[in-house]
Amino acid sequence: MENGLTLPVVFVTHRGVDFDAVASMILAALALGLNINNPNEVILVFIAPGTKYVDQFEKPVFHFDVGGMYDKRNFDHHQFPDCPSAVMLVYETYVDKLAQIIPLKELQSFTEMVNEADSPSLLEQERSAEYKAKRFEVMQMLHEINDQY
Ligand SMILES: [Mn+2]
Numbered sequence: 115m116e117n118g119l120t121l122p123v124v125f126v127t128h129r130g131v132d133f134d135a136v137a138s139m140i141l142a143a144l145a146l147g148l149n150i151n152n153p154n155e156v157i158l159v160f161i162a163p164g165t166k167y168v169d170q171f172e173k174p175v176f177h178f179d180v181g182g183m184y185d186k187r188n189f190d191h192h193q194f195p196d197c198p199s200a201v202m203l204v205y206e207t208y209v210d211k212l213a214q215i216i217p218l219k220e221l222q223s224f225t226e227m228v229n230e231a232d233s234p235s236l237l238e239q240e241r242s243a244e245y246k247a248k249r250f251e252v253m254q255m256l257h258e259i260n261d262q263y
Pocket residue numbers: 134135179191198199200232
């Protein structure tokens with residue numbers, strides 16, 4: 115296909131999926147022209163946090179928010195203390211492609227929201243109220259993006 119990938123590809127994330135995991139997979143799928151809801155294009159695999167996935171059939175494997183790596187197919191941020199989210203890494207890698215699909219401003223505010231929702235620096239007490247509000251905003255945007263594209 116256009117992006118040079120052999121289908122299906124494997125999208126790997128951690129069990130107990132959070133916004134960062136979902137948002138980074140959706141943005142990467144958009145950038146790569148893949149339909150994340152079609153198992154002939156994207157196979158979703160959920161692994162334990164702190165582990166890596168190896169595909170025995172040598173399909174193209176992408177990690178999101180898990181795996182401990184950052185390169186053209188792997189978008190984990192847990193190994194970088196200063197990097198707030200996997201979605202940030204997907205954004206940096208695919209910003210040119212994504213900006214052709216989503217207005218840049220919208221893309222940036224979306225990335226910001228996921229960063230904040232995913233931030234471990236929020237105090238637990240702050241988190242309960244703020245987290246819920248952010249989660250709502252992020253989920254709304256995810257639905258809108260999914261419906262639109
Ligand atoms: Mn994360």
